[in-house]
Amino acid sequence: xxxxxxxxxxxxxxxxxxxxxxxxxxxxxxxxxxxxxxxxxxxxxxxxxxxxxxxxxxxxxxxxxxxxxxxxxxxxxxxxxxxxxxxxxxxxxxxxxxxxxxxxxxxxxxxxx
Amino acid sequence: xxxxxxxxxxxxxxxxxxxxxxxxxxxxxxxxxxxxxxxxxxxxxxxxxxxxxxxxxxxxxxxxxxxxxxxxxxxxxxxxxxxxxxxxxxxxxxxxxxxxxxxxxxxxxxxxxxxxxxxxxxxx
Amino acid sequence: xxxxxxxxxxxxxxxxxxxxxxxxxxxxxxxxxxxxxxxxxxxxxxxxxxxxxxxxxxxxxxxxxxxxxxxxxxxxxxxxxxxxxxxxxxxxxxxxxxxxxxxxxxxxxxxxxxxxxxxxxxxxxxxxxxxxxxxxxxxxxxxxxxxxxxxxxxxxxxxxxxxxxxxxxxxxxxxxxxxxxxxxxxxxxxxxxxxxxxxxxxxxxxxxxxxxxxxxxxxxxxxxxxxxxxxxxxxxxxxxxxxxxxxxxxxxxxxxxxxxxxxxxxxxxxxxxxxxxxxxxxxxxxxxxxxxxxxxxxxxxxxxxxxxxxxxxxxxxxxxxxxxxxxxxxxxxxxxxxxxxxxxxxxxxxxxxxxxxxxxxxxxxxxxxxxxxxxxxxxxxxxxxxxxxxxxxxxxxxxxxxxxxxxxxxxxxxxxxxxxxxxxxxxxxxxxxxxxxxxxxxxxxxxxxxxxxxxxxxxxxxxx
Numbered sequence: 003x004x005x006x007x008x009x010x011x012x013x014x015x016x017x018x019x020x021x022x023x024x025x026x027x028x029x030x031x032x033x034x035x036x037x038x039x040x041x042x043x044x045x046x047x048x049x050x051x052x053x054x055x056x057x058x059x060x061x062x063x064x065x066x067x068x069x070x071x072x073x074x075x076x077x078x079x080x081x082x083x084x085x086x087x088x089x090x091x092x093x094x095x096x097x098x099x100x101x102x103x104x105x106x107x108x109x110x111x112x113x114x115x
Numbered sequence: 116x117x118x119x120x121x122x123x124x125x126x127x128x129x130x131x132x133x134x135x136x137x138x139x140x141x142x143x144x145x146x147x148x149x150x151x152x153x154x155x156x157x158x159x160x161x162x163x164x165x166x167x168x169x170x171x172x173x174x175x176x177x178x179x180x181x182x183x184x185x186x187x188x189x190x191x192x193x194x195x196x197x198x199x200x201x202x203x204x205x206x207x208x209x210x211x212x213x214x215x216x217x218x219x220x221x222x223x224x225x226x227x228x229x230x231x232x233x234x235x236x237x238x239x
Numbered sequence: 240x241x242x243x244x245x246x247x248x249x250x251x252x253x254x255x256x257x258x259x260x261x262x263x264x265x266x267x268x269x270x271x272x273x274x275x276x277x278x279x280x281x282x283x284x285x286x287x288x289x290x291x292x293x294x295x296x297x298x299x300x301x302x303x304x305x306x307x308x309x310x311x312x313x314x315x316x317x318x319x320x321x322x323x324x325x326x327x328x329x330x331x332x333x334x335x336x337x338x339x340x341x342x343x344x345x346x347x348x349x350x351x352x353x354x355x356x357x358x359x360x361x362x363x364x365x366x367x368x369x370x371x372x373x374x375x376x377x378x379x380x381x382x383x384x385x386x387x388x389x390x391x392x393x394x395x396x397x398x399x400x401x402x403x404x405x406x407x408x409x410x411x412x413x414x415x416x417x418x419x420x421x422x423x424x425x426x427x428x429x430x431x432x433x434x435x436x437x438x439x440x441x442x443x444x445x446x447x448x449x450x451x452x453x454x455x456x457x458x459x460x461x462x463x464x465x466x467x468x469x470x471x472x473x474x475x476x477x478x479x480x481x482x483x484x485x486x487x488x489x490x491x492x493x494x495x496x497x498x499x500x501x502x503x504x505x506x507x508x509x510x511x512x513x514x515x516x517x518x519x520x521x522x523x524x525x526x527x528x529x530x531x532x533x534x535x536x537x538x539x540x541x542x543x544x545x546x547x548x549x550x551x552x553x554x555x556x557x558x559x560x561x562x563x564x565x566x567x568x569x570x571x572x573x574x575x576x577x578x579x580x581x582x583x584x585x586x587x588x589x590x591x592x593x594x595x596x597x598x599x600x601x602x603x604x605x606x607x608x609x610x611x612x613x614x615x616x617x618x619x620x621x622x623x624x625x626x627x628x629x630x631x632x633x634x635x636x637x638x639x640x641x642x643x644x645x646x647x648x649x650x651x652x653x654x655x656x657x658x659x660x661x662x663x664x665x666x667x668x669x670x671x672x673x674x675x676x677x678x679x680x681x682x683x684x685x686x687x688x689x690x691x692x693x694x695x696x697x698x699x700x701x702x703x
Contacts, residue, residue, distance in 0.1 A: 033397065053394075076403075092185060
């Protein structure tokens with residue numbers, strides 16, 4: 003059923019895999035720092051998307067180096083699911099904005115123990 | 116075709132980046148230096164076809180627009196599943212075709228749901 | 240596989256049923272659909288291991304049993320919604336539809352054989368929960384809970400995905416069986432990338448089942464969400480999540496047990512301590528149940544950490560006992576707080592139960608049995624759940640962990656008994672609470688099951 007994927011041209015491998023690993027780890031860490039330090043819900047959300055894209059980049063890089071298509075298939079799913087997540091997330095943020103006129107997460111303090 | 120690259124082979128790219136950044140910085144400096152700068156209330160106002168400015172530029176946009184935009188994103192992204200399907204159409208055969216029909220049917224039932232909910236009725 | 244296909248389609252059907260004039264058909268239809276799914280679930284019973292969807296989903300008796308627990312819990316919860324008649328801006332069709340869809344996600348992570356299934360399943364489950372958490376749109380607490388849950392959940396998803404990417408890089412496959420063969424061939428010499436990937440994936444999944452130190456969203460979210468959906472979250476998401484974690488570790492990573500068990504043991508102990516000790520300081524019953532759900536995650540983690548042949552039965556029985564007890568506890572809370580709300584005060588604290596036994600002996604009894612079961616007192620299902628979990632830990636020789644767990648159970652007795660004391664011994668003035676007949680049946684059945692499994696846990700093993 004699955005077609006044999008042709009070997010990846012050497013030109014892709016001119017850049018070593020470590021570079022991709024470092025780049026995507028850097029993106030991932032930037033995303034985490036963004037989530038932890040920012041106060042604006044939209045910016046936090048953007049940081050999360052950055053984390054997802056770091057994972058996507060890594061999957062694609064591994065997929066190319068292994069000449070294995072399943073990594074790219076996974077990326078398709080991540081993109082589709084992330085879109086659904088964006089829709090729900092933005093809807094929640096809009097709902098909060100309507101009620102409070104702000105999207106600063108510091109405003110969220112109704113629930114405390 | 117040459118497939119081995121030395122770091123020095125990427126020098127043109129660095130030069131390109133340098134030129135691009137340099138051009139921006141240069142033009143910014145030059146325009147600030149040589150252009151006359153006058154500031155007045157009238158001049159700093161945003162331009163609205165010559166009439167007086169009313170309200171803030173950051174007015175909230177109708178939520179209807181938000182809904183349409185979000186739905187567009189959802190349906191737009193689902194198309195990515197069709198690219199690999201289209202490329203492998205021959206190999207997947209009849210089963211693949213039916214599977215895509217099922218997928219589209221589910222997607223369209225979602226679309227029908229949206230229409231029935233009245234999300235796309237602009238005037239209400 | 241059958242319930243997945245069935246509920247995906249029937250969920251859409253429920254959405255479209257919502258366009259009908261009369262909303263009263265929704266509840267019976269949803270319940271019927273759940274029964275159909277339960278029946279279809281057992282088509283594959285005793286077939287051994289069957290693979291579906293291009294070997295991306297595995298079905299065996301264990302996954303079917305987990306599916307059944309999830310379905311039974313969902314049936315009880317849906318039955319307790321009573322059609323959302325008393326809420327004005329409720330959207331019953333959407334709520335039921337989303338609940339059915341989220342069950343599809345739960346089935347996917349219970350039986351996944353491929354990490355794509357795990358990811359998609361977790362996302363279906365979580366995204367549904369974000370919506371349900373925020374379903375009380377005009378309530379700021381619900382809004383806040385939804386945003387917190389969403390941001391933290393998406394964050395966890397990001398971490399999990401990076402872990403999956405690293406695992407893929409190390410093993411070259413998303414398939415659990417392939418990963419397993421890679422790990423067992425390489426033994427302890429696996430690439431360090433695999434270790435990093437496994438840790439990140441575990442962190443992401445532990446986030447979803449609210450194990451400490453990744454639990455901080457739990458109390459706020461459980462507290463802010465409408466109670467009926469809190470029930471849904473604390474039972475179904477937890478059961479499915481633990482099935483998924485157990486599946487990952489037992490299926491693929493047994494050869495490197497010596498690597499991950501220390502991490503997991505530390506998390507287990509921390510979860511037990513945090514969940515139980517902070518629960519003591521709560522005044523809100525609902526919030527106490529949130530911390531209680533963290534502590535029960537800790538007990539379930541003991542079973543996962545010990546990973547002995549008994550473990551799967553222990554997790555199964557524990558999830559069942561925990562789900563039933565939680566559902567009946569929340570069921571009583573909903574009735575009582577609704578009664579209080581009608582009198583003009585929203586009250587979800589322990590004090591809301593004051594004097595419950597005087598005029599509502601049934602409710603007080605249901606509450607007492609569920610509290611006893613959660614505390615793990617003998618003659619309830621919860622006791623045997625803890626017994627099996629501790630048994631699997633003994634088999635692995637994790638005695639020190641057992642000491643912590645037993646101590647924390649003793650702490651647990653304190654805060655669970657506060658509710659019982661409030662209901663039976665404190666003076667209070669709650670009028671007679673009217674219970675809908677169907678609601679009453681659910682409460683009685685849940686209590687009966689708790690006692691039945693408490694008296695004869697053997698019944699359950701015969702069923703399996």
